[in-house]
Amino acid sequence: MSASIPSSQKQWLVQGTGKKLETLVFQDAPIPKVGDNDVLVKLRGASLNFRDLIIPQGKYPFPLDLPVVAGSDGAGEVVAVGSKVTKWKAGDKVVTLFNQGHQSGPVDVAASKTGLGGCIDGTLRQYGVFNENGVVRMPDNLDFVEAATLTCAGLTSWNALYGLKPVKKGETVLVQGTGGVSLFALQFAKAAGATVIATTSLAEKAELLKKLGADHVINYREDPNWGETARKLTPNGEGVEHVIEVGGESTMTQSLAAIKMEGIISIIGLLGGTRPKDSIMEALSRVCVIRGVYVGSRTQLEDMVKATEEHNIHPVVDKTVFTLDQAKEAYEYMLAQKHFGKVGIKIE
Structure with a gap:
């Protein structure tokens, strides 16, 4: 691993379910290892969805595998690639795919169990490892926080x-x-x-x-x-x-x-x-x-990225953007319905 990549990071972990957000914990964690077909992404932006609010409360109706790193929406920069990766290189800007196994066509049971922040470690952390087919090219016209909103709500x-x-x-x-x-x-x-x-x-x-x-x-x-x-x-x-x-x-x-x-x-x-x-x-x-509708596939996400660029569409992000250490405050802000559009989180 490159000397520029640290050995540990900060992340938000959903440890279990409870009445409020007490099971959402900010912690230190090791940087995940990169497999042969994986990419390591330095996450720069994330955003919240309604599902993020109800997962810690035990109200989410879809598959879960707790404990899990919270968040599905992420955008960032590839900093390392596995030995068999051909699609990406260091420096590429990418957006996460919600259901990592939903590549094209209709969603199936297997793909429904690959949701980031629910069954697979998500994006409320500084670094994430994803299969090379679990990310798509980030639109050129968006910043990292804007691009992160495409993963769930946009798709x-x-x-x-x-x-x-x-x-x-x-x-x-x-x-x-x-x-x-x-x-x-x-x-x-x-x-x-x-x-x-x-x-x-x-x-x-x-x-x-x-x-x-x-x-x-x-x-x-x-x-x-x-x-x-x-x-x-x-x-x-x-x-x-x-x-x-x-x-x-x-x-x-x-x-x-x-x-x-x-x-x-x-x-x-x-x-x-x-x-x-x-x-x-x-x-x-x-x-x-x-x-x-349960989000969408990688091919649909790629089509949406093209349309976002073609029509210069900018997602509506609430005026208050939080930092990673303020993520629980972002949850509470959204729970209080103080937002208009997406609640964004900037990750350093």
Whole structure:
């Protein structure tokens, strides 16, 4: 190992599950060894997702293998490569792939058990070792913190809009709220030439959504039937082609009211609970597809990187960016819902 690479590092470890964040511990750890097909990445940026908040609390519904280094989102610079690595060299800037085993095509059970920060050590550390196929080229137009946000929220949005039936120019996309996935979906949809309807409950966030390109913004607190309102905003009142569904129990009824025949409701989040009032038979009566999305593949991430550069898309990162030693503060900041867009972490 190069003399410029230290023998130890700082990292955040999820030791187990508890009621709050007491199992998230900042500690010293050795630099992981580089295998023949691996790359060692000096991580420079990370960001948080809702899953990061609920993993230490034991509320995450997907596979876990604890203890595990926290975080899935990472961007940094390759500093060493294994003897059989051909794709990368020292100095290359890369972004982590969420499910390390999801290379292309549909996700399967095996790939679902390779999530960074859940089953495999993640990115809230100074150095990480990843298989050479577990990272992709970082977009030239982004800094490290911006690029890190692509791993989970960005790729999830891309998969929702392009994974099953690609969004097309002239179609309408409904995005809920101002979380990372929804804001990425807004930007990707606008880049595709689609009309975007966004929802929020705050006037100041409505203005920010309009600045990002939202064509219509509905205050869901003032308009409890916002799904029907969204439908009326579409050509001939036929409904929206894509819904980015992040609320779950609290929003599915309105998503169904808004969706067009043969449209797609992509279920991404469960912020409002996991027990919708609507029967799955609504998919038949509405003649729509209700699809669960579990991030995306390496090939989709590579496609998204190209589009990010082509359209000069910059992820929305909250104005408060934390340092690695402040990661628990970042968790608490996000739990308190003080953020707009992604919560970024700069790693030195």
